[in-house]
Amino acid sequence: MNLAGTRVARAAAPGVRAARGRRGSLQVVAATTPQFKSTKHHQRSRPKKTRASEKNKKPTVYEPLPPPPPEFSVVSAKAKSSDE
Numbered sequence: 793m794n795l796a797g798t799r800v801a802r803a804a805a806p807g808v809r810a811a812r813g814r815r816g817s818l819q820v821v822a823a824t825t826p827q828f829k830s831t832k833h834h835q836r837s838r839p840k841k842t843r844a845s846e847k848n849k850k851p852t853v854y855e856p857l858p859p860p861p862p863e864f865s866v867v868s869a870k871a872k873s874s875d876e
Contacts, residue, residue, distance in 0.1 A: 828836070841847050
């Protein structure tokens with residue numbers, strides 16, 4: 793019986809699998825799933841616009857504001873003094 797050119801699988805412990813592309817090395821697969829950071833979580837769970845009425849909303853149009861009152865108003869003209 794000739795075994796040349798055949799692949800023989802080694803039995804590995806649970807939680808360990810053979811790494812692809814590397815001969816004879818093992819890779820541990822017992823790592824836990826990392827938590828998402830807050831920004832990534834908020835981007836994934838934010839409310840999404842699904843209805844056409846939500847997608848086609850235009851910004852609210854407000855009437856223009858009245859002109860602001862002047863900061864300083866002249867009550868009476870000051871008489872020019874002759875001391876100058």
